[in-house]
Amino acid sequence: MVTVVTHPLVQHKLSVMRDVRTGVKEFRELAGELSLLLAYEAMRDLETVQETVQTPITQAEFPMLSGKKLALVAILRAGLIMTDAIVQLVPAAKVGHIGLYRDPESLLPVAYYNKLPTDIAERRVFLTDPMLATGGSAVAAIERLKEAGATSIKLMCILAAPEGIALIEREHPDVEMVVAAVDSHLNDHGYIVPGLGDAGDRIYGTK
Numbered sequence: 001m002v003t004v005v006t007h008p009l010v011q012h013k014l015s016v017m018r019d020v021r022t023g024v025k026e027f028r029e030l031a032g033e034l035s036l037l038l039a040y041e042a043m044r045d046l047e048t049v050q051e052t053v054q055t056p057i058t059q060a061e062f063p064m065l066s067g068k069k070l071a072l073v074a075i076l077r078a079g080l081i082m083t084d085a086i087v088q089l090v091p092a093a094k095v096g097h098i099g100l101y102r103d104p105e106s107l108l109p110v111a112y113y114n115k116l117p118t119d120i121a122e123r124r125v126f127l128t129d130p131m132l133a134t135g136g137s138a139v140a141a142i143e144r145l146k147e148a149g150a151t152s153i154k155l156m157c158i159l160a161a162p163e164g165i166a167l168i169e170r171e172h173p174d175v176e177m178v179v180a181a182v183d184s185h186l187n188d189h190g191y192i193v194p195g196l197g198d199a200g201d202r203i204y205g206t207k
């Protein structure tokens with residue numbers, strides 16, 4: 001299942017990120033802001049329980065977060081910008097990192113790092129990567145998470161291609177996706193069209 005966050009604030013920020021004239025500083029800031037807005041939607045179904053709170057006026061019952069604890073997992077590099085932002089909203093969440101880069105010729109993911117919270121099986125996992133293109137990187141990351149025992153995984157992306165969404169739905173139908181937009185298609189180099197270019201390079205200024 002995929003949820004597209006159509007809120008005008010999300011769409012405006014994404015449109016500015018797409019603009020080739022948007023520089024590193026603004027791109028990073030927008031990616032962080034968009035991540036917070038996506039997390040607001042992705043975490044909509046977090047469980048709460050009524051707890052007694054003493055306000056300055058009286059005592060009453062109010063909702064507090066309950067249920068499974070959270071883990072934010074970034075697909076390196078680009079996913080880091082998202083977890084760095086989202087952890088501000090959920091400071092008790094543990095953060096994991098899965099290092100993958102996409103081989104430019106084969107477009108297949110190459111793994112170089114894996115560090116996950118040891119109790120990930122007991123946590124709700126929010127996996128972040130700004131770009132879901134062929135879906136190969138996200139599928140590889142989900143496999144690492146499931147091998148480590150994760151049973152509740154939501155994938156958060158800024159931009160997705162139909163090809164990537166179809167692959168996740170086929171390989172991991174239990175993984176819900178929350179994205180800001182679904183673009184038209186992939187070009188011959190596996191880039192999302194119209195897209196926003198190479199997210200990692202635009203975040204870190206490496207090209």
Ligand SMILES: O=P(O)(O)OC[C@H]1O[C@H](OP(=O)(O)OP(=O)(O)O)[C@H](O)[C@@H]1O
Pocket residue numbers: 075076077078079100101102103107109129130131132133134135136137138164190198199200201
């Ligand atoms: O869906 P896919 O076809 O696998 O492509 C998407 C992947 O490509 C980009 O990472 P990249 O390999 O450029 O690495 P980086 O984050 O280190 O820049 C992006 O951040 C995703 O991880």
Ligand SMILES: O=c1cc[nH]c(=O)[nH]1
Pocket residue numbers: 131133190191192193195196197198199200
């Ligand atoms: O369009 C794309 C596809 C993969 N990775 C990116 O950063 N951008």
Ligand SMILES: [Mg+2]
Pocket residue numbers: 075076077078100101102137
């Ligand atoms: Mg990557």
